[in-house]
Amino acid sequence: MEKGYKNLVFFFGFIALITFIGFYKKYFSLAPDFTGLKNIHHFHAIILCLWLGLLIIQPILIVNNKLAQHRALGRFSYFLVPIAFVSMILAYHNQFHRFIEEGQTESFVLAFVFAPATDAIPFVILYLLAILNKHETPKHMRYMIATGIVVGGPGLGRIFMTWAGMDIFMAIQIQFLIQLFVFIGLIIYDRVQKKNFNINPYTIAFIIWLIPNVLIMFFPNTAIWQNFAKWLVQL
Numbered sequence: 001m002e003k004g005y006k007n008l009v010f011f012f013g014f015i016a017l018i019t020f021i022g023f024y025k026k027y028f029s030l031a032p033d034f035t036g037l038k039n040i041h042h043f044h045a046i047i048l049c050l051w052l053g054l055l056i057i058q059p060i061l062i063v064n065n066k067l068a069q070h071r072a073l074g075r076f077s078y079f080l081v082p083i084a085f086v087s088m089i090l091a092y093h094n095q096f097h098r099f100i101e102e103g104q105t106e107s108f109v110l111a112f113v114f115a116p117a118t119d120a121i122p123f124v125i126l127y128l129l130a131i132l133n134k135h136e137t138p139k140h141m142r143y144m145i146a147t148g149i150v151v152g153g154p155g156l157g158r159i160f161m162t163w164a165g166m167d168i169f170m171a172i173q174i175q176f177l178i179q180l181f182v183f184i185g186l187i188i189y190d191r192v193q194k195k196n197f198n199i200n201p202y203t204i205a206f207i208i209w210l211i212p213n214v215l216i217m218f219f220p221n222t223a224i225w226q227n228f229a230k231w232l233v234q235l
Contacts, residue, residue: 008145009056009060015148016055018156018159019052022154022156022159041094044087044090044091048087050080051080051151052148054077054080055144055147058070077127085120088116088119088120092116095112096109107226110229111226114219114225115216117215117216119153119154121212122208123151126208129201130143130144130147138201142186142202143205146205146209149183153175153179156179157172158171176213183202183210187200190202
């Protein structure tokens with residue numbers, strides 16, 4: 001592992017902490033009864049906790065030269081990630097129906113259908129890139145770091161909503177800016193360290209994450225998306 005990434009476990013641990021704090025008031029603090037929550041909330045929480053736990057454990061195994069265990073957990077992720085993606089989609093599906101029950105406008109709920117493109121889809125793409133580059137450790141590691149940045153986004157946004165009292169739109173904007181600066185910071189760090197890549201994995205990850213997160217600012221309200229989303233929902 002590169003010298004600058006020896007303490008990578010603390011980076012992933014910080015993401016896990018952000019997620020815990022972000023979801024504390026609306027989920028963890030409701031234990032053990034979890035009044036008002038559904039099975040999908042528990043399913044989603046368990047799967048995402050497993051993924052964050054995996055991100056924390058893997059660099060520890062690498063630093064301690066436990067490569068066999070690292071590879072075994074890597075193979076376990078082949079099953080965990082598809083389940084994590086399904087849990088994200090189901091969580092969005094549940095929120096979609098909540099908006100309908102709350103009486104939100106049709107255009108609003110159809111615009112919301114775009115939401116999984118901002119994190120669930122980039123998460124899977126970045127994970128696949130990490131697996132495709134599993135024999136090139138520098139690239140593999142950077143794509144896995146990028147999955148952590150994406151997965152940590154919702155928890156970060158909820159910190160601003162539930163602890164700072166911001167409305168959802170302001171919270172998402174601040175979340176976006178922080179993730180943006182983290183990606184840019186990592187790209188700059190690699191340039192300073194003179195890492196030699198044809199195309200830096202952080203740059204690729206940044207583009208994959210950035211495109212849908214910019215599109216969501218205007219595209220979901222266009223006629224093209226509204227018509228597509230209506231067709232998709234009717235399926």
